Amino acid sequence: xxxxxxxxxxxxxxxxxxxxxxxxxxxxxxxxxxxxxxxxxxxxxxxxxxxxxxxxxxxxxxxxxxxxxxxxxxxxxxxxxxxxxxxxxxxxxxxxxxxxxxxxxxxxxxxxxxxxxxxxxxxxx
Amino acid sequence: xxxxxxxxxxxxxxxxxxxxxxxxxxxxxxxxxxxxxxxxxxxxxxxxxxxxxxxxxxxxxxxxxxxxxxxxxxxxxxxxxxxxxxxxxxxxxxxxxxxxxxxxxxxxxxxxxxxxxxxxxxxxxxxxxxxxxxxxxxxxxxxxxxxxxxxxxxxxxxxxxxxxxxxxxxxxxxxxxxxxxxxxxxxxxxxxxxxxxxxxxxxxxxxxxxxxxxxxxxxxxxxxxxxxxxxxxxxxxxxxxxxxxxxxxxxxxxxxxxxxxxxxxxxxxxxxxxxxxxxxxxxxxxxxxxxxxxxxxxxxxxxxxxxxxxxxxxxxxxxxxxxxxxxxxxxxxxxxxxxxxxxxxxxxxxxxxxxxxxxxxxxxxx
Numbered sequence: 001x002x003x004x005x006x007x008x009x010x011x012x013x014x015x016x017x018x019x020x021x022x023x024x025x026x027x028x029x030x031x032x033x034x035x036x037x038x039x040x041x042x043x044x045x046x047x048x049x050x051x052x053x054x055x056x057x058x059x060x061x062x063x064x065x066x067x068x069x070x071x072x073x074x075x076x077x078x079x080x081x082x083x084x085x086x087x088x089x090x091x092x093x094x095x096x097x098x099x100x101x102x103x104x105x106x107x108x109x110x111x112x113x114x115x116x117x118x119x120x121x122x123x124x125x
Numbered sequence: 126x127x128x129x130x131x132x133x134x135x136x137x138x139x140x141x142x143x144x145x146x147x148x149x150x151x152x153x154x155x156x157x158x159x160x161x162x163x164x165x166x167x168x169x170x171x172x173x174x175x176x177x178x179x180x181x182x183x184x185x186x187x188x189x190x191x192x193x194x195x196x197x198x199x200x201x202x203x204x205x206x207x208x209x210x211x212x213x214x215x216x217x218x219x220x221x222x223x224x225x226x227x228x229x230x231x232x233x234x235x236x237x238x239x240x241x242x243x244x245x246x247x248x249x250x251x252x253x254x255x256x257x258x259x260x261x262x263x264x265x266x267x268x269x270x271x272x273x274x275x276x277x278x279x280x281x282x283x284x285x286x287x288x289x290x291x292x293x294x295x296x297x298x299x300x301x302x303x304x305x306x307x308x309x310x311x312x313x314x315x316x317x318x319x320x321x322x323x324x325x326x327x328x329x330x331x332x333x334x335x336x337x338x339x340x341x342x343x344x345x346x347x348x349x350x351x352x353x354x355x356x357x358x359x360x361x362x363x364x365x366x367x368x369x370x371x372x373x374x375x376x377x378x379x380x381x382x383x384x385x386x387x388x389x390x391x392x393x394x395x396x397x398x399x400x401x402x403x404x405x406x407x408x409x410x411x412x413x414x415x416x417x418x419x420x421x422x423x424x425x426x427x428x429x430x431x432x433x434x435x436x437x438x439x440x441x442x443x444x445x446x447x448x449x450x451x452x453x454x455x456x457x458x459x460x461x462x463x464x465x466x467x468x469x470x471x472x473x474x475x476x477x478x479x480x481x482x483x484x485x486x487x488x489x490x491x
Contacts, residue, residue: 040419056471058471065421
């Protein structure tokens with residue numbers, strides 16, 4: 001059984017969102033990292049890039065496969081977790097600590113379409 | 126699980142070990158037991174064991190066995206002595222590849238064992254039957270009666286010698302020996318698909334299950350198809366379906382050395398002669414990119430102006446070399462070593478350069 005944190009929102013493509021004012025902090029769920037196996041590379045956007053809800057903004061790579069990352073919200077990337085460049089395995093070790101990007105949201109109402117922990121638990125199995 | 130999937134004699138062992146299972150070539154096969162990197166490194170540095178029981182064993186015998194095998198096979202079996210093995214392909218008349226395979230020249234006269242890819246067993250067997258007209262030969266697809274394990278790595282000779290109680294120091298690369306397990310025939314060959322020294326052992330399914338357990342108890346690491354692919358890829362070895370196919374001839378794949386065009390005839394020879402003389406439209410190359418992003422099968426190979434000139438067939442961030450490398454099938458004009466070629470990975474284009482396909486220095490015992 002994978003871990004799901006109550007205080008986060010989730011997308012059906014297994015990204016999590018932590019909301020801090022108009023900033024969305026985005027990572028991938030415990031379920032997602034378990035499915036991927038050992039992550040060897042994080043393909044992330046650059047600061048200043050724009051992302052759109054439902055569109056891919058990067059990918060996680062394991063030895064065997066790539067898994068695209070889909071943005072749960074629209075906006076501008078204001079921070080990228082540079083620690084993941086050298087230590088992609090942090091996502092396996094601590095998926096809810098190892099955030100990938102922070103996005104300044106252009107439309108916070110997009111958050112309404114995301115799943116709460118209970119709803120996400122239904123699909124993360 | 127898909128009811129159509131076949132299982133090998135070791136399926137229960139894989140499940141008991143908690144392997145991550147996945148369909149491959151119609152079989153429910155182990156992809157990994159622990160993780161691909163650890164299993165890969167076990168083979169490079171010590172010894173690993175693979176279940177390759179899904180592979181096909183087809184026996185050819187009869188007065189015209191040599192002529193028949195030479196008719197369907199690109200390499201020349203007339204040069205073989207008993208106990209020796211040759212790698213090569215079976216081709217369609219247009220030069221496309223039916224399969225790549227090993228031919229074992231048996232100790233009995235006029236007899237050969239052909240070891241073929243699991244996904245192609247039925248197709249290959251029918252191909253052989255169809256092309257056997259006029260040849261005095263028997264063709265037996267005995268795949269279901271054989272299990273097979275591959276024990277690979279620098280530690281393989283010591284552990285296999287110990288487990289089987291055989292002196293294997295004199296068995297050199299691409300040679301085999303017959304022996305017995307529980308009163309039935311078994312075969313050991315110094316062959317593999319990893320770029321390391323190692324052995325492949327063929328025996329009855331019951332004997333293979335016992336061997337598997339004995340090797341694990343001796344400390345040999347169980348290895349899945351995940352690292353089998355990373356290992357063979359680094360060693361520059363093709364996988365049928367990716368680097369060889371009905372559309373990819375051995376000339377395109379850079380495997381002409383296994384096609385003896387000085388033989389009087391074999392199916393596909395005329396097409397290969399023409400390809401050699403006139404050149405081929407596409408060639409298989411190695412490409413290295415200076416980034417940790419990973420070129421995957423299907424990603425486009427592009428020029429600086431965006432023109433697409435090829436496609437990736439297999440790619441990894443190499444575990445042994447710590448580089449992002451791939452095989453790609455590209456327009457022949459761009460196949461020379463040292464050619465600058467870019468790979469599009471999702472939305473970004475990564476600069477790369479063509480390199481030798483044998484990325485990793487192999488360690489065979491010749």
